[in-house]
Amino acid sequence: MEALLQQVVAGLATGGIYASIALALVMIYQSTHQINFAQGEMGMFATYIAWALIHWGMPYWPAFFLTVVIAFLGGAFLQRTVLRPLENASHLANIVVFVGLMITFNSLAGLLFTYTIKTFPSPFPNRLIFDGLLSFHQLGAIVVTGTVLLLLFAFFKYTPVGLAIRAGAQNPLSARLVGIRVSHMLALGWGLAAAIGAIAGMMVAPIVFLEPNMMSGILLYGFAGALIGGIDNPWGAVAGGFIIGVLENLLGAYVIGTELKLTATLMIIIAVLLFKPAGLFGQRIVKRV
């Protein structure tokens, strides 16, 4: 029984990371209706920036926040330079660019920082809590993810800019006609997603170690989480991330073994797309005709 509880709690902890990646995917999806396959690699690259800052002697938290700012600006810059020319292009053209970005960031990280595995510090004390159920870092990661989620929710729900991003995503023409600069909103959405990805990267790096491929699996879990929860629903994405985290751990421990965890996740993705494309909590836009 205790082993089971431990698996669930560990699942919740990694689920928190998947939840933040899922959230970043949903952010981009909400403003562009596209899935950014480079999301994981962007987070990985930002984590390397944090690593470099800490390596040069900056204390953890200043490095953390500076990285988030750099990631935000970098994400917005990418949208302005690489994606803006494709605003009216087909989805497929955008997907090619996303894959290109993914490979670019992966190779760039390898080139700049080598492929050697690095340790990445955790800001939280290195000990177990709750009778050894959970490490302090895991709890910290959950708290950080939760805080980010609440801030984002408040931003989208209660600020005019958050509303403008949602309006621009839903009906770009109407949004322009009420004066919203939709193109700027897209850059803002990309910046936010990149910042969330950076936070996820910095939270996962102490667990999986820092190397250029650390996010590839996590992106897939995050994607599954976003789909299960409903790709257009931030809360659903977070719930989906946690569900995937727990499911992955339980399946791995009791049913299929660790080798098939990623396969199981892929099957979940296919099943959701086939049988419940809107996800568990996805908003079905009701339209009277």
Place this chain on the structure above:
Amino acid sequence: MKVLSIKGLEAWYGRTKVLHGLDVHLDEGGFTAVLGANGAGKTTLLRAISGLVTVKGDIEFAGKSLVGVAPEDIVRRGIAHVPVGRGTFLALTVEENLRAGAYLLRNKADIAAAIERAYSYFPRLRERRMQQAGTLSGGEQQMLAISRGIVSRPRLLLLDEPSVGLAPLIVEEIFEIMKQIRTVDGVSILVVEQNATLALKVADHAFVMETGRLVLSGTAAEIANDDGIRRSYLGY
């Protein structure tokens, strides 16, 4: 005084020319209807005014040219455009739709007052303020669309086919309120309409368009009472 002066306006979709040199002048505070059959270029005229199509010629609003100005900036000059099909933000609530409409107002009290004003014209929207806009009936969505236009407190309101797909009673109700909006708020209104009978009842001026050209203009009464015009251009 003229609020909008259009001279020699030409517009294209790709290589197809759809407006062939239009001259239109709107009185400040007036209610003007643009009539004509499908494909006459009425919607394009509105799209040209709000910067959604590239044009040649001259569009002057409140003494300044609008040619080459982006749609986002034309709203800032004081023109609100309610597109055909209503342009509702379907997944947002009614109130969020109005808040989006009031995006350019910076002051919280102004936003609240503008939304309150829209609710006073269309009380039904107040009842449904927390409802997802996609669940509204067609008539309510049109009311929402007009409200979204007026909460930005425009000087000129462009309405594209507000009657499309609506029951005659609702259309009359909506036109009646548009008349009030014009007199109470002093907004100039330019409405594109296929329902000529109704449009001529509420408007004070009207233009008739045919294949991208202006064929007639005059007071609504003149046009409504001329049997020849009615039969040749308005088809009733």
